[in-house]
Amino acid sequence: MGSWAYPNTVERVRRLESLMETPVRAEGAEELLHDLIGDDSLLDNIHLAKGNDPAADVRPAIASTLEEWTRWYSVEQFMDPWEPGTRERVRELATSFADADYAGLFPRPLNPDTPDAAVAIVQNILGDDPDRPVTDYDKVRRIMPGVYAVVDPDEGTLFRVETARNLVIPAHEDVEADLKAELFGVAPALRH
Numbered sequence: 001m002g003s004w005a006y007p008n009t010v011e012r013v014r015r016l017e018s019l020m021e022t023p024v025r026a027e028g029a030e031e032l033l034h035d036l037i038g039d040d041s042l043l044d045n046i047h048l049a050k051g052n053d054p055a056a057d058v059r060p061a062i063a064s065t066l067e068e069w070t071r072w073y074s075v076e077q078f079m080d081p082w083e084p085g086t087r088e089r090v091r092e093l094a095t096s097f098a099d100a101d102y103a104g105l106f107p108r109p110l111n112p113d114t115p116d117a118a119v120a121i122v123q124n125i126l127g128d129d130p131d132r133p134v135t136d137y138d139k140v141r142r143i144m145p146g147v148y149a150v151v152d153p154d155e156g157t158l159f160r161v162e163t164a165r166n167l168v169i170p171a172h173e174d175v176e177a178d179l180k181a182e183l184f185g186v187a188p189a190l191r192h
Contacts, residue, residue, distance in 0.1 A: 002041065003038060006078065007037065007086065010083055013086045016093065020063075025057065026049040026058050029046050033046075033062070045061040048106050060102045060105060061102075067094040067147065069090070071175070072160050072169060072172060074173075098143065098145075102146045109165075110165060113146045123137075126152060143160075143183065146164045148161045158170065158176050
């Protein structure tokens with residue numbers, strides 16, 4: 001995780017909530033966010049958006065990073081502890097953008113924002129047969145604009161897939177079972 005700042009204090013969360021109330025232009029976003037959300041992938045996304053449209057509202061990209069941090073990583077993966085209640089507030093803020101418009105944020109998305117694209121990315125990462133029916137992947141859910149949760153039907157591993165940038169991360173083992181239960185109702189059983 002190439003991150004150096006995150007909203008782990010009540011004061012930072014308040015500032016972040018205030019910032020996210022109105023559009024955050026790609027041009028100037030890095031300076032606004034530097035001490036609140038310092039993350040290499042987010043900055044890459046902001047630079048791509050700025051190159052496409054300097055006035056683009058990058059809040060969906062910010063929310064996507066926040067969702068990743070608060071759902072897919074264990075608290076132990078962060079250098080400094082989260083103050084009580086801050087992680088939950090940040091997650092709530094992130095999920096409030098679950099239906100935001102991500103289209104047009106990137107000049108050339110690598111893949112469409114579809115479940116089939118998310119499955120194809122996982123198939124490629126796993127070296128799975130590209131002709132394997134998408135329907136074999138029965139645990140796929142869109143969780144944010146351009147972001148999907150996909151469960152490998154063979155091993156049961158839960159992946160977070162960003163279709164526009166072809167990025168895939170597995171859920172941290174400390175959060176995977178709870179995340180599967182949250183996203184799919186019950187923890188999917190392993191198939192053999």
